[in-house]
Amino acid sequence: MKVDNIGAPAQRLGGIDRVTGHQRYVADLPIADTLHAKLVALDCAHARILSIDTSVAEKVPGVVFVMTADDLPTPMPRFGPQYQDRPVIAEGTTNYHGEPVAAVVAETKDAAEEAATLVKVEFEELPAIFTVEAALDPAAELIQDPSIRRPGPFTETNILTEYHFGWGDVDAMDADMVVEHTYAWPMQTHFAIEPHGYIAAPDGDGIIVWSSIQHPYQLQKTVATVLGMPLSKVRVIAPDPGGGFGGKQHPKLEPLVAFMAMRAGRPVRLILSLEEAFQGVRRAGTEVKVRMGLKSDGTLVFQDYVNRFLIGAYGDTGDRISAKASFLSAGPYRTPAVRIVSQAILSHTTPTHPYRGFGIPQVTWARESCLDEAAIALGIDRLEIRLHNLVRYGEEHVPGDTPADGDWAQTVRKAAEEIHWGTPLPPGQGRGIAIGVKSGPTTGLSYATVRFLADASVMVFSGTSDMGQGARTIFAQIAAEELGVSLDRVAVVMGDTAVVPYDQQTSASRSSVLMGNAVLDACRDIQRKIRAMAARLHDVEEAEITVDRGVVHLPDAELPIVDVLKAGLGRMGGEVVGNGEARKEAFPDHPLGGTALFFEFNCTACDVAVDPETGEVTILRHVTVGDVGLALNPVQVTGQDEGAAIMGIGHALMEHLILDDKGRTRNLGAIDYRIPTSLDLPGELHSFSIENADGPGPYGIKGISEGSLLCTAPAVAGAVRDATGAVVRRLPLSPENVWRAMKEKT
Amino acid sequence: MQSFGYRRPGTIDEALALLQEHGDAARVLAGGTDLVIELRNRWRRPKIVIDLKRIEELRPPIREVEGRLVFTALAVMSEIVADERVQLHFPALAEAADVVGSIQIRNRATLAGNICNGSPAADTAPPLLVYGAEVVIAAKNGTRRVAVDDFIIGPGKVDLQPTELVTSIEIPISATPIAAAYTRMTRRRGTDLASITLCCGVDATGTTRLAYGSVGPRALLVIDNSGVLADPAASDEAKAPVLASMFSAASPSPKSMRAGPEYRVAMLPVLGARALRTAIERQTRVP
């Protein structure tokens, strides 16, 4: 039986449950005897804690205990994905708005919430630092005590890390024209529909932690470290998250919940409100200063960047985001000289977490907008200047890194064609185009196990988290294809470290490629065993037999794998188990520790109308084209691409965290943090894939889940400028900001 | 949420008796789209919540009584939007009701709750002001009627005692009908609270009634009797200064997260002119 799963629009595994409300998230898990926790936080960004009086709170009926820093080991355990600087709970000071200073554990949620309002914290509010300028002031308070910093030249400053990348000599270059501008991207929040949820329960001499986390194995390691347990005693169960967008990658409050559960000797549950989730994770705000030098024919001669990423009070992944995104500042353009300075700057704000695009949208906003400026100043078409400088297939855009791994001009031309580039628009309307490119993972490790059961059904075990991107379906399609069974005979087991083998992470659009390859490898392992079975059953040499895509090719016959499996297992039954592995090795000498496994390359173009009186922007037609290698499941590719485009439209038009003059986040929650609704979608939204089967994943796929939000903002801003002449360099393109820019122009 | 008592009276008298008994400690619940949020966030901590939804006398929720259209305390936005009498006589109210929240919210949110809540951004306040609506208020010792313009006081404040209940909001179906239009400014097209709410109405006598909210502590009603604004033949240039003067009392908060004061002030005449144009178009279409 030949099953053609590859390239088929297979229906989403778990999709019906997800959209009908049947899926069980952490908050829905019925775990017996569970206690409820509620966090206590101060309504200020930065404060010295003088005393915490829990006596009144502890008298609320049902309260079991109130946890503060005093109840935790000394020194306070600290953790983090890159820097072990985040305390389990605030100790001595709070360093961002919402940082928990205490947590109430009670028999009911209501009791915990009531008691949380009765914990009396005496504190002294301290001036908070929450802008790049204030953080870099030489007289500024140090946000992190040098004792928790890694020694280095910046320990006595608020710069967590500074990187210098580049090639050629920018200062020696001869340009006909130099354009220089600064572009700002505001802090934003992930706004996963499911806020973070955690449960921890003592389990014999170990612990079980449930979390809506993207990287279960990283959580296992963190909990094992803070509790001093071996990995084998920490079981992490990660039910499919309800959206993550990077905001659920790394542990945050799990260590606290684990300590509370250990103290209570019972399961403890902490489900965040949306407001608390906003205070838990956010995207880095940036200021990118870009200088571009060009020849009068539009040829780029240099690009010069100073990228400032305003990260939070703890390192989290802020350093990595600033480094990895800045490394690709110059984009996919052939440029003889490039200089990039990238800083990750600490502040008294919510720690910066990875966010779909991993910093690339912020630098792309600057580069593509500046390129538009250059094109307009030189009188060159904005599409032509891009095509003119774009690297060709196989050409390096960053010396020493992976060269262009696709026919990128094909992608750009497709977008131009679909937006009807060059055709006239009525007055009040404008057109924009932009290009985004992002490195996939630079290192990686995934294992998968596949069990081929006696009735020819299949179980795939994978440590990937399916948070809505559809990873389950992809892995099932690969297994179904390779083992020659129909999709409904495949079950995909995920999210339990006691059951699935190790996976490094679910991020960077990596899972279909890396975990996909691991699943494929596991299927090949099974195919080898099937080949041995076939050799035994048919009395031929193994070397004379090939097995692929569900079929066993004997010298004189072809048999479905399934038949060989059944005959081979015989009356005893049993199963055939395959193990697979996929690695992307590190390169210690590479500035990022490794080259790009693949690139996500996208070109976005749009037509907008701008209300000349109010500044309201309407996207009439939005086109996104991605180089996906191969669409293993075209419906899912389109879904991811459209979803990312809409998310990018939100970033472009409306999203920003608003801080007050003391650094407190004002728009916590769904009323005043605006994301697009179905009514805010473009009049037309078209997603296209370029498929040349030239990616490193199974059957030639590349990662695709971030591409179409990489360059949305500059495409829309370019269209707004085309329509009105108004230039916005500070997002969002809210009616007010566009209106102001229109006024300033005149 | 903290615990509280819950009662569901079957008659207005029963509800009034409960209010009389509990006073300040009681809170009336209609659709709950404002109240439940306040309860959940512990901003309001009533001892008892009195749910109006089972009071039979308040049904049907929309009725025509002696030349007035009566919206009882149970009339929800989606019923108002769908009602043909509202569409015929008070299209601006239908337009305002149609943008409150989302479909789910509009199926629960009452007109009375929108006004009793006292939000400066309440979408239905401007049309009710323009159409000259009245609030009917019941208490143990009798009923009183107050013009919406007098009922609304400031943020979260309305002319209502803890022992009183709004039983209905009523709009006169006038012999000189007001042709009106509603418009607003938001940060996005889907569910949003407005940074400006605005309703403009004209009548055959040349009077223009303009009401706007979300740019100060309460929605304001301004009336122009000069006839310039309502005149279909007058030029935009002639109207501009009159229109601008209508907004002199606007005082948008500099602290608002929705839009800056300068922008809001600049947008008032823009929205005003647009609503006025639509109102005049509707006026000329009135049979």
Ligand SMILES: Cc1cc2nc3c(=O)[nH]c(=O)nc-3n(C[C@H](O)[C@H](O)[C@H](O)COP(=O)(O)OP(=O)(O)OC[C@H]3O[C@@H](n4cnc5c(N)ncnc54)[C@H](O)[C@@H]3O)c2cc1C
């Ligand atoms: C997601 C969301 C979006 C929203 N969007 C909008 C919007 O776009 N525009 C807008 O204007 N509003 C909006 N609102 C607010 C709300 O929906 C409206 O104000 C609604 O009309 C309130 O009516 P209700 O019946 O739900 O009132 P409730 O919540 O039941 O009551 C509101 C207040 O009025 C009091 N009250 C209610 N009825 C009476 C009565 N008969 N007598 C005395 N007191 C009474 C209550 O005690 C309470 O204090 C939104 C709310 C939500 C949750």
